[in-house]
Amino acid sequence: MPQVLEFKLPDLGEGLTEAEIVRWLVEVGDVVAIDQPVVEVETAKAMVEVPCPYGGVVTARFGEEGSELPVGAPLLTVAVSVGADAGSSEEGAGAGAASASGSGGAGVGSGSAGTGSGSGEVESSGNVLVGYGTGAPVARRRRVRPTAVAAAVPARASVVPAVPVAAPDPGPDAVPGPVAVVSPLVRKLARQHDLDLRKLAGSGRDGLILRADVESAIRALEAGTSAPLPAGGVASAAGAALEPEAVPVSVAPSAGRTVAGSAAQRIPLRGVRGAVADKLSRSRREIPDATCWVDADATELMAARAAMNSVAGPAAGPKVSVLALLARICTAALARFPELNSTVDLEAREIVRLTEVHLGFAAQTERGLVVPVVRDAQARNAESIGAEIARLTEAARAGRLTPAELTGGTFTLNNYGVFGVDGSTPIINHPEAAMLGVGRIVPKPWVHQGELAVRQVVQLSLTFDHRVCDGGTAGGFLRYIADCVEQPAVLLRTL
Template sequence: MSETRVFLLPDLGEGLTEAELVSWHVAVGDSIEVDQPIAEVETAKSAVEVPSPYAGIVAELHGKPGETLDVGKPLISVTPISSGAGVSADDAVPAEPAQPAVVPAETELAEPKPANAEAEAYREEEKAGSGNVLIGYGTPGGHAAAKRTRLPKASVSVLEPAETRPADKAADDLTLLRTRVPGKLGAVISPLVRRMAREHGVDLGELHGSGESGLIMRRDVEKAISAPVVEPAETKPAALVKPVETKPAPVVEPAETKETQGRDARTGLAISSRTPVRGVRKVVAATMSRSRSEIPEATVWVDVDATGLMELREGMKAGGAAVPGLLAFIARFVTAGLKKYPELNTRIESAEDGSQEIVGFDGVNLGIAAQTDRGLVVPSVRSAEKLSARELDAEIRRLTDVAREGKATPTELGSGTFTLNNYGVFGVDGSAAIINHPEVAILGVGRIIDKPWVVNGELAVRKVTELTLTFDHRVCDGGTAAGFLRFVADAIENPTTLLADI
């Protein structure tokens, strides 16, 4: 019987050191395939499925749902199946008398392969595939349902993976980095496809896969080899891109609450529960604490007559056109304001000698604060200054949806340069928000309500909201912050004029 292999919890990106085990997709005794999803884990960034790099029988599950596991610790133990066991009659390949039996690997085209040297080389690369992938991620396609089977009594020799040359492995790893789909643990290219592309000089980074989640298949490489010219993929504006349909996020049980009969020494009251601070809540707590301790912040605010913006949207609705949400218009004004006042779209970096630099950016990644069941997260619209109000509206909705499903990628959650926070949806007028470190400013928008307002010397009822800007006093003074806030307020009050200029 083959030696049991232990798969360690991989680094799930962004240097995260732990993850909460949400659920197992397999059980002890199940037969699993290479790259089959075996468990769902939740990190401080998102919920992801972890694929197995090994095929065989599940020998042990190292953890229970709800437990927090450290990266690098055992996740699952798998006992490999000898190549003659667990294969259906349709899939089996007759073994030659003096040769070890080889189980044919599943190909993209689902065609049986002859038991020749090429087929054996393919099998060897497929066996080595997941072991070569970075941070434990596997290749897609291993989504077969788990099936229970008994370990075979007799063991048949299995071909070991062929040794990979260092240069080829380095090239494969580089290709993998360029072609892995963010947020999709399984969306990587199989070793066979990578080898075929390398031998024919095909740049996988330029291909658009036809497989699930954009996976580059063998047929995509063959098409690129046969085609003399590869036309660039058509790029559509963000507003016209239909959000990717995703499966509903699995129900996650509330954080484990430990009942206790103890009594609090300070208050004298009985302690009813203890809730561990972990996951997103742990990251939010750390970020907010660091922001408060490092950033000398100041806050300015202004009441704004939003009647003009509301009337503009009503007029667009009457014309039958698709109308962006109010937040999309405000986001458009914010990006224009940051172009005029770039000091608020920066970051402070400290050197080892204690010196500091203000780092500016050529572009705006606009963070949108979103409240989810997992806590407050801030996915960002990349290069938001290049998008129209309609395009911003589509991207904001998409990011909000994936964030609430726990499927936002680390890049989407960690690349912002300025944050827009719409806390008016909670029915409040204002808030001195905490800056999302390492950014240097955050703009909050309160609810829009009817208020008495003086218009042309007369009292009138207008739609009024409050804008609140919290900024890092190290990067600018009150004049810059007030100028930016006034720019956005004027744009809301006179949207038709300012939209024509920006």
């Protein structure tokens, strides 16, 4: 006997309470398999695909693309087949049944059966998020027959359309085949301006359509061009920080108020930008921070890095980046000054000193500034840290970071020198206790061994929570960092 089950937006973990629907991956009337991704959502931390734990026919969807849903709100309903064959299935006896709400985050089991209210059992995997909080796939799955569950659709007439939704006609100008787009943001921008991506020629590698291509086509439309123009000759904007979605609104003059123009921009603080705004505001409210800085001669560090990367033969390994060396120096400094690898428990009025160093590093992506976390950095060498930084950076730029890879940091390293600036006063990444900022490394006049010389100089800035330590501890930490930068051999004591 067919049964209609409701799948709700699961608990995405890490304190996330809502998500924005970016793209539906299924239509009403589609047949879905167990653990098949059905919707792509954007949280304040990452873009994730949500798989449905049930197999059957989609009978209703809740929420349009671009709308936000709270955790626990219905996502869709699925008509599943429950009958005599359910009792004989091998997976019907598994433990860890998934609830009909589909909610769960980290630690969700991979039980392969779900309970139903009918005469049989409803097959369900128990998995919730791909790449975050999922278990192993089920051993075998039953084939769902659409004809067997079609009779269940009228049972939920209040939420289920009476007639299956037909696929829209692509029109005579549509070009069959996949669209060469990777970024969900590019797709979203094109949808907002009713732009057909199949008509664009991408300027990226292998014809990949970039944001610059879409923006060029939008400008062409606004200029009065009859059709979107191919953007093959437009320079790539990959790697540049993208501005949040802008919503133009009209501003009407009011009594006693002067309006400079006829229109203004309102930029919604949501998604990544909203999460960053909330976190930075909380950091400023709760943390009494202070900043100290020092200039350091990085000539020897750059020479050591060049020597590491020039090794040939069997001893040669992957190239070591400056950021990886600085990260390794940070872990050595935190071992000497554990006060800065702490957090403050306001309710208990306690300083919680952490044993593991989960090192965050700031990375600029198309979705804005994110801070991926290198887990257990205290147990890694420079080569291992560099490899993990490279992996996380690639995942960040592709929008594939999971919430688990963006949370749980205990100390953050911010290399703003890549933006061509020398110094800064970093804002602590709440609830951490400190952040080290690194400026650009540039040739400057420097007194070296009693003589004026041109050396590679870098400014290091440390912002710290004055509740966890005093200036002496913070100064000692920063001085040790500078000593390792100026004399990398100092690190040999901890290797």
